[in-house]
Amino acid sequence: MPARHHTVVIPSTMRHLATVRRFVRQYGAEAGLTDRAVSELQLAVDEACANAIEHGYKGREDGRVQVGTHTHNGTFVVTIRHDGEPFDPGRYKPTALQDALQNHQRRGYGMRLIHRLVDEVSFDLDGPTSQVRLAKRVTPPMA
Amino acid sequence: MFTDLEAPPPEAPPASRPPLVTRLQPAVSNFSVTFRPTGTVRVLELNGELDAHTASELEAAFQRCLDDDAHRVIVHGGNLQYISSAGLGVFMAYVEPMREAGGDIKITELQERVYDVFDLLGFPMLFDITPAEAEAVAQFEASPNGMSTD
Numbered sequence: 001m002p003a004r005h006h007t008v009v010i011p012s013t014m015r016h017l018a019t020v021r022r023f024v025r026q027y028g029a030e031a032g033l034t035d036r037a038v039s040e041l042q043l044a045v046d047e048a049c050a051n052a053i054e055h056g057y058k059g060r061e062d063g064r065v066q067v068g069t070h071t072h073n074g075t076f077v078v079t080i081r082h083d084g085e086p087f088d089p090g091r092y093k094p095t096a097l098q099d100a101l102q103n104h105q106r107r108g109y110g111m112r113l114i115h116r117l118v119d120e121v122s123f124d125l126d127g128p129t130s131q132v133r134l135a136k137r138v139t140p141p142m143a
Numbered sequence: 144m145f146t147d148l149e150a151p152p153p154e155a156p157p158a159s160r161p162p163l164v165t166r167l168q169p170a171v172s173n174f175s176v177t178f179r180p181t182g183t184v185r186v187l188e189l190n191g192e193l194d195a196h197t198a199s200e201l202e203a204a205f206q207r208c209l210d211d212d213a214h215r216v217i218v219h220g221g222n223l224q225y226i227s228s229a230g231l232g233v234f235m236a237y238v239e240p241m242r243e244a245g246g247d248i249k250i251t252e253l254q255e256r257v258y259d260v261f262d263l264l265g266f267p268m269l270f271d272i273t274p275a276e277a278e279a280v281a282q283f284e285a286s287p288n289g290m291s292t293d
Binding site: 010013014015016017018019021022036039043046047050053054097098100101102104105106107108109110112113116117 | 169170171172192194195196225227228229231232233235236237238239240256260263264265266268269
């Protein structure tokens with residue numbers, strides 16, 4: 001089956017994250033990712049979209065977040081693009097868990113998850129549109 | 144409401160295979176919390192998907208426990224289908240206030256894929272997570288502080 005590109009666009013509100021998760025499951029499974037890999041990618045994309053909505057649009061609900069999928073060299077790739085303020089991953093400094101606990105810290109765990117859930121993460125913050133690219137290798141089925 | 148942006152994605156496919164237009168029906172996370180008193184413990188049964196949209200409902204449930212002086216809380220995750228960092232953050236925000244008041248938040252009956260998310264961040268080092276609710280209840284009953292919370 002030839003690789004296909006798929007795209008969905010959601011408004012910049014958290015209530016539509018479920019739509020993105022369903023989108024990733026549909027096309028991740030179609031690309032041959034295992035059920036576990038699809039679940040991991042769903043979560044990583046959810047986190048990236050939530051970051052775009054929270055940090056990019058800062059509560060504005062008139063923005064858009066575009067999520068695209070395609071397969072490239074045996075890797076399933078998801079790109080998340082938005083026109084809000086860029087989220088600079090270099091400014092993210094993970095807090096030690098014990099400190100986070102003592103400080104009742106409720107935010108700052110999404111980036112940790114993303115890096116643990118996918119094989120590649122890259123950011124393109126130049127230009128008016130910010131882009132996060134998440135990639136997951138498609139493991140061939142056992143012979 | 145759902146439209147495709149005109150700009151092509153990077154690594155665009157050849158013109159012979161254009162991007163497919165995807166028109167999904169909007170899906171919204173379903174999530175609910177049910178309260179169930181069990182002796183001196185309050186059990187919160189979580190149902191559905193806990194994400195950045197629904198995390199405020201869990202926050203309200205924990206806050207209600209604090210307001211009711213119900214500091215011994217068991218979170219039953221048998222019907223929790225999904226959790227993201229926003230949900231995990233609510234646990235992090237409320238466990239210390241519960242402990243400072245003499246109680247705790249213990250987590251039980253998680254599905255494997257949900258437990259895996261807790262595990263990825265090292266939360267089993269911070270929270271008591273038990274396979275069965277009875278174990279969590281027994282841990283509370285064995286604790287030296289026998290404060291009744293309901």
